[in-house]
Amino acid sequence: MDGSGNINFLKKTSSDHLPRKEILDALPLHLRELIQGLPSSLWNSMEEIRLRTNQPLLIHSLNKDIFVYSNGGIGSEISKAYVVTKLDLEKTFQLVTDYSVYALEEDIKKGFITIRGGHRVGISGRTVMNGSAIKTIKDISGLNIRISRQKIGISDAYMEHIVTSNNIFRNTLIVSPPQCGKTTLLRDMVRNLSNGMVKKGFQGFKVGVVDERSEICGTYQGIPQNDIGIRTDILDACPKAEGIMMLIRSMSPQIIATDEIGKLDDVLAIEEALNAGVKVLTTVHGHSLDEVSKRPNLRKMMEENIFERIIILSNQPRVGTIQSILDGKTKVPLLQTYRS
Known part of the structure; x- marks a missing residue:
């Protein structure tokens, strides 16, 4: 703090x-x-x-x-x-x-x-x-x-909100205005999910990352420049919708992570992943949950409470503030650190 x-x-x-x-x-x-x-x-x-x-x-x-x-x-x-x-x-x-x-x-x-x-x-x-x-x-x-910088450990304190005590990952959405650290947080969550955290009491998951803009893993000549964990498979520079389906067919992921959903194809691919029993960790641009929920391509997903945890990032009082972590079904804050 x-x-x-x-x-x-x-x-x-x-x-x-x-x-x-x-x-x-x-x-x-x-x-x-x-x-x-x-x-x-x-x-x-x-x-x-x-x-x-x-x-x-x-x-x-x-x-x-x-x-x-x-x-x-x-x-x-x-x-x-x-x-x-x-x-x-x-x-x-x-x-x-x-x-x-x-x-x-x-x-x-x-x-x-x-x-x-x-x-x-x-x-x-x-x-x-x-x-x-x-x-x-x-x-x-x-x-x-x-300039890309990895912040190792920034998600440590929040992992207990997205992984249960019996090692089940909760589908998670990170909502953030531009340049407020959503990819930085996503990247570190992928690392922790992939490696597992003994202190938090959960084992590592097989994680598939669809890195459409090469921002999550920072892959250079086929090698991720960021630490994204020992059980992580990457599709670099691949469109999200196609990549999600490719990973499900080929790499048997338990969790799929991607950045900046919004297109209808992205939403349909996420629904296919969930139907296949694969969990999802992703982000979306937005200043509030209400704003995101009104977008045509995302409305149905939000109404169906697909995401069990919603993390709201803010640039107030400064960039990188976790405003709250919500229960995806009730929208009740499980953690609230700043009120605008």
Whole structure:
């Protein structure tokens, strides 16, 4: 808990990984020199590095944009900011693709590349179409380096709410506004479910992860860069609906975990999983349970009380606050740490 009594699982821990080398290796020498000397406190809270052609070099941290100055300093004065050039974008793109654009064509056309360490580089530019499908992205005009950090142990205190004393997992939904830590929490729950927790009295489960955006496991060249447990099988960069059915047919999972459901196909696949006796751990974007329950594709699922536990995340009073854990059937809070 923080000083106000609120539970905030995104607070820094002694095990936090500062991914300087992995990020710096993705930048050309000039940008590397500007960024490598940034304060450790900023490195620890850094979420994104934004490169846009002919625009200021930006660091996004703690819901704020910070300009990187031409002299290597940082601040809010745009007149001092280093202006990213087209050559900067081209060199950075070469580095993040390891000079092998063709080999990463499938990733590029989805709009992102995963680099060593599990960090994801978003891409914007001119799309090249093949009929109605995107073939690739050329004339790169923007890159967004999204920094991945694993927070080992952040879900420990909550596992007793989602796993019963006789080793039964309760279907769980995490509801969260964007950038409030839902994937971070999901990832650590997967790790705990897969490994088991002796202190909590439950054994490990076979967990199948459908990682459509490569954010949960951070898979790089087939190897997850995050610790997601010893009994976890991964389908990386696979659409959720297809991946759920593939895992059920091939890997006999006890639990399927995925991120950001919303499409009708996602909902139908989850229902198929439940009908097959497989439990589900997933997340959805939303500021409240009421908002989520009104969405057409999710309404039926919420009315049928498919999820036995609902975890509500919030950015109030700060990002990463667990607002409450609800009983999925009664919607009664089992744990409530913050009232808006």
